[in-house]
Amino acid sequence: xxxxxxxxxxxxxxxxxxxxxxxxxxxxxxxMIMMGGGNPGHIPEVQEVFHRRxxxxxxxxxxxKKLIGVYDPPQGExxxxxxxxxxxxxEYGWQVGPENICLTNGSQNSFFMLFNLLAGPGKxxxxxxxxxxxxxxxxxxxxxGMADNFFTSVRPLIETREGNLFxxxxxxxxxxxxxxxxxxxxxxxTNPTGNVLTDEEVDGLVxxxxxxxxxxxxxxxxxVPFPGIxxxxxxxxxxxxxxxxxxxxxxxxxxxxxxxxxxxxxxxxHLSGMNAVMNLAPGSFGAMLAKEITRSGExxxxxxxxxxxxxxxxxxxxxxxxxxxxxxxDYLVHVPEGAMFLWLWFKDLPITSHExxxxxxxxxxxxxxxxxxxxxxxxxxxxxxxxxxxxxxxxDENDVKNGLHIMAHELRTVxxxx
Numbered sequence: 001x002x003x004x005x006x007x008x009x010x011x012x013x014x015x016x017x018x019x020x021x022x023x024x025x026x027x028x029x030x031x032m033i034m035m036g037g038g039n040p041g042h043i044p045e046v047q048e049v050f051h052r053r054x055x056x057x058x059x060x061x062x063x064x065k066k067l068i069g070v071y072d073p074p075q076g077e078x079x080x081x082x083x084x085x086x087x088x089x090x091e092y093g094w095q096v097g098p099e100n101i102c103l104t105n106g107s108q109n110s111f112f113m114l115f116n117l118l119a120g121p122g123k124x125x126x127x128x129x130x131x132x133x134x135x136x137x138x139x140x141x142x143x144x145g146m147a148d149n150f151f152t153s154v155r156p157l158i159e160t161r162e163g164n165l166f167x168x169x170x171x172x173x174x175x176x177x178x179x180x181x182x183x184x185x186x187x188x189x190t191n192p193t194g195n196v197l198t199d200e201e202v203d204g205l206v207x208x209x210x211x212x213x214x215x216x217x218x219x220x221x222x223x224v225p226f227p228g229i230x231x232x233x234x235x236x237x238x239x240x241x242x243x244x245x246x247x248x249x250x251x252x253x254x255x256x257x258x259x260x261x262x263x264x265x266x267x268x269x270h271l272s273g274m275n276a277v278m279n280l281a282p283g284s285f286g287a288m289l290a291k292e293i294t295r296s297g298e299x300x301x302x303x304x305x306x307x308x309x310x311x312x313x314x315x316x317x318x319x320x321x322x323x324x325x326x327x328x329x330d331y332l333v334h335v336p337e338g339a340m341f342l343w344l345w346f347k348d349l350p351i352t353s354h355e356x357x358x359x360x361x362x363x364x365x366x367x368x369x370x371x372x373x374x375x376x377x378x379x380x381x382x383x384x385x386x387x388x389x390x391x392x393x394x395x396d397e398n399d400v401k402n403g404l405h406i407m408a409h410e411l412r413t414v415x416x417x418x
Contacts, residue, residue: 036368081098116145134154240263244261314394325407330348354386
């Protein structure tokens with residue numbers, strides 16, 4: 001079968017495809033230590049809330065009929081949009097109404113629509129790009145563009161810190177907004193590194209976007225107000241020139257595929273139209289499960305008092321184990337400020353991070369090679385891109401402990417082979 005260029009692009013070679021296939025294959029076979037994916041942990045208190053709410057919906061004939069048998073509007077479940085707008089206004093003073101919010105079938109769907117709405121071939125024939133002002137960035141962005149050379153990104157400043165830690169910072173001296181830039185995009189906290197852009201860095205990007213009349217897209221999948229997986233100070237910001245993307249996945253509903261986009265009215269109208277063409281309507285499941293806890297504010301309590309401490313404890317345990325097991329190795333860990341990952345940098349690694357990933361997979365430890373997380377970087381020879389890996393600490397603590405122990409042993413073998 002001969003494929004179109006679209007078919008070729010979206011059916012082979014994508015980093016996110018490789019990651020998801022690995023996860024699926026590993027789960028089906030069993031015995032693999034899953035330290036690669038972004039699946040959230042199973043938090044009993046959160047799951048009990050959704051279990052109770054699902055029972056209420058099942059026991060109410062009208063709600064059950066709506067859940068399984070009624071299309072929502074292309075913008076999403078209207079009551080959920082209302083309670084979300086009220087939450088954002090109440091919590092942050094944002095001047096948003098339901099007309100400023102659109103639901104999608106997951107964050108990945110949000111970014112596919114947003115990126116191709118804004119960038120790619122223009123009417124004048126000149127291509128537009130998405131600027132990633134801080135790389136490494138989320139693996140799932142890399143293959144979303146309908147055109148080639150869809151992204152341009154900027155190497156970060158690297159600050160080394162005591163205790164085998166380091167932090168990426170935006171290098172504003174090298175962030176250049178040219179006519180080909182359609183939008184700026186950042187994740188906060190950043191997947192894969194756990195980096196949280198400072199308020200000052202966000203303010204700088206807001207100013208750059210406003211000065212150049214382009215939107216700033218902020219991927220808030222792990223951020224506040226929910227799921228609130230941030231361990232440092234981070235003030236949320238929004239205005240009509242900012243497109244804020246959120247999700248219910250990391251709150252505990254990854255399979256519900258509920259993305260949330262907060263934006264100006266025109267952007268919401270465009271996304272609603274794309275929803276109608278591509279999906280008819282976004283799914284109702286996540287919105288109906290989360291609506292009442294959003295209305296009551298329980299979603300904030302769970303984020304602050306349950307979800308955040310759950311991941312913070314896992315992060316601290318994983319970080320302690322890294323320092324214990326990797327002692328004597330030439331390693332650095334990005335300061336874990338949020339999300340559910342540790343980003344490990346092995347300086348002067350004798351093999352590539354992808355080769356390390358393959359060696360670990362043979363030992364039943366699944367991680368993610370860091371080379372996938374540098375889309376749009378003009379200098380492909382930067383060896384740093386081949387010296388990093390991402391691991392998750394969201395899963396079983398014994399698996400994390402055993403996986404890190406195996407990883408340390410394999411790294412000592414690798415460095416010993418020089």
